[in-house]
Amino acid sequence: MASFILRKAEPKDVSDILRLIKELAKFEEMEDQVILTEKDLLDDGFGEHPFYHCVVAEVPNEQQSSEGHTVVGFAMYYFTYDPWIGKLLYLEDFYVMKEYRGYGMGSKILKHLSNTAVKTRCSSMHFIVAEWNKPSIEFYKRRGASDLSSEEGWRLFEIDKQYLVKMSSEE
Amino acid sequence: MNYTVRDSTPEDCKDIMRLIVDLAEYEKMANEVKLTHKELEADGFSSNPFFKCLVAEVPEEFKSKEGHTLVGYGFYFFTYSTFKGRAVYLEDLYVMPEFRGKGIGKALMSHIAQIGRARGCVRMQFTVLDWNKPSLDFYSSQGALNLTATEGWQLLRFEGDHLEKLAQSAN
Numbered sequence: 207m208a209s210f211i212l213r214k215a216e217p218k219d220v221s222d223i224l225r226l227i228k229e230l231a232k233f234e235e236m237e238d239q240v241i242l243t244e245k246d247l248l249d250d251g252f253g254e255h256p257f258y259h260c261v262v263a264e265v266p267n268e269q270q271s272s273e274g275h276t277v278v279g280f281a282m283y284y285f286t287y288d289p290w291i292g293k294l295l296y297l298e299d300f301y302v303m304k305e306y307r308g309y310g311m312g313s314k315i316l317k318h319l320s321n322t323a324v325k326t327r328c329s330s331m332h333f334i335v336a337e338w339n340k341p342s343i344e345f346y347k348r349r350g351a352s353d354l355s356s357e358e359g360w361r362l363f364e365i366d367k368q369y370l371v372k373m374s375s376e377e
Numbered sequence: 378m379n380y381t382v383r384d385s386t387p388e389d390c391k392d393i394m395r396l397i398v399d400l401a402e403y404e405k406m407a408n409e410v411k412l413t414h415k416e417l418e419a420d421g422f423s424s425n426p427f428f429k430c431l432v433a434e435v436p437e438e439f440k441s442k443e444g445h446t447l448v449g450y451g452f453y454f455f456t457y458s459t460f461k462g463r464a465v466y467l468e469d470l471y472v473m474p475e476f477r478g479k480g481i482g483k484a485l486m487s488h489i490a491q492i493g494r495a496r497g498c499v500r501m502q503f504t505v506l507d508w509n510k511p512s513l514d515f516y517s518s519q520g521a522l523n524l525t526a527t528e529g530w531q532l533l534r535f536e537g538d539h540l541e542k543l544a545q546s547a548n
Contacts, residue, residue: 227459239460246462255425258457287428287454289397289469290410292420299459320535320543330536337529350539355531359507362524362532363516372520 209269210311212318215260215280220247222277223260230301234336258284258298261318263311271305278306281315283322286332295323297333316349334362378439380448380481382488385430387422390414392447393430400471404506428454431488433472433481441475448476451485455496465493467503486519504532 215223224244231237250257263279270276279302286296297319302311323331335342343353354360385393394414401407420427433449440446449472456466467489472481493501502524505512513523524530535543 231460236460242459242462250457250463257455257463282457282459284455284457285427286456286466287420287452287468288412289417289428289452290401290406290412292412292416293427296456298457317543320540323535323540329540330534331540332532332534334530334532337531343531343533346533346535349535349543351533351535352539353531354534355525360504360532361507361526362530363503363505363521368520 210263210265210278210306210309210314212261212263212314215251215262217248217252219260219262219277220244220251222262222275223247223280223282225275226277226280226301226303227282227299229303230299233301234339258282261315263302263306263315265306271303275303278303279311279315281319283319285326285328288329291329293326293328295319295326295328295331297331300333312345378435378476378479380433380435380439380476380479380484382431382433382481382484385421385432385450387418389430389432389447390418390421392445393417393432393450393452395445396447396450396471396473397452397469399473400469403471404509428452428468429492431485433476433485435476441473445473448473449481449485451489453489453492455493455498456502458500461499463496463498464500464502465489465496465498467501470503482515483519 221244224242224247227242228237228240231240251260260280260282262277264277267276271278280299281297282299283295283297286294288294300312300315320331335346347353391414394412394417398407398410401410421430431451432447434446435448437446441448450469451467452469453465453467456464458464467486470482470485490501505516
């Protein structure tokens with residue numbers, strides 16, 4: 207099994223994208239945190255000013271998964287900005303179904319994304335990885351990624367909805 | 378001392394760049410700033426901006442020792458979480474040392490939280506250097522959670538030659 211195509215996601219893909227998002231969340235042991243719906247994905251990814259961009263990996267019908275799926279991998283990204291160097295490509299999610307690994311799909315997706323980054327004049331591609339996820343960290347480091355948390359001491363923070371509401375109502 | 382928080386204009390870019398360099402100096406990384414105020418203008422004020430920036434301004438009679446009235450900024454853009462949807466990312470938050478302790482930092486953050494909520498965002502994320510105790514304390518007091526500490530997230534990056542190399546290997 208080796209044939210697959212990489213293509214830009216279309217509105218019809220939102221159900222498959224959500225399925226893969228949930229699979230990845232399950233792997234990260236955070237499945238119950240996914241509250242996103244297909245409607246959110248549709249509204250937020252395919253309007254005039256999309257919040258994200260997405261590429262999907264698709265196999266031919268005869269190679270469909272054990273549950274009958276042909277969309278077997280995806281990557282979701284958006285553009286961010288570093289006030290020191292300018293535009294960046296931020297890789298939010300990147301996943302290939304287990305039964306389709308080892309065929310170069312992940313590698314191909316990452317190369318496609320870095321190509322997009324270079325073509326859109328981004329200085330860098332950023333993403334986060336859980337520190338216990340050794341296979342992924344190794345995958346990225348083999349391809350030249352640097353770990354900014356250990357090299358520079360950056361720590362990721364979050365302020366969630368209840369505190370945002372609190373903050374925005376204080377003046 | 379009174380101050381106003383407002384959306385930035387193209388004319389503010391020189392001042393914003395000055396404050397960006399100030400913050401980079403504080404973070405001990407001033408030599409990493411490659412961006413010019415012209416690029417900032419092009420990337421932030423077109424029909425498809427890559428970032429937004431709020432500025433804090435004081436009246437003439439309270440200007441800084443060097444004669445500046447733009448004394449703080451909050452630099453942000455919109456991102457996407459595959460778990461929860463729309464999010465706002467706080468890239469830079471800075472107030473000149475002589476204007477601290479007056480609630481300007483908090484005001485900038487509140488305004489951005491408000492803008493985020495109006496746009497349907499469910500969270501605000503940002504990174505902080507692990508040695509930056511004053512900032513770590515400030516954000517904790519506002520309800521921020523350190524996701525690197527609690528969930529083990531590490532920030533990674535592909536840049537420069539590594540990004541080019543990865544891109545060129547796509548066919």
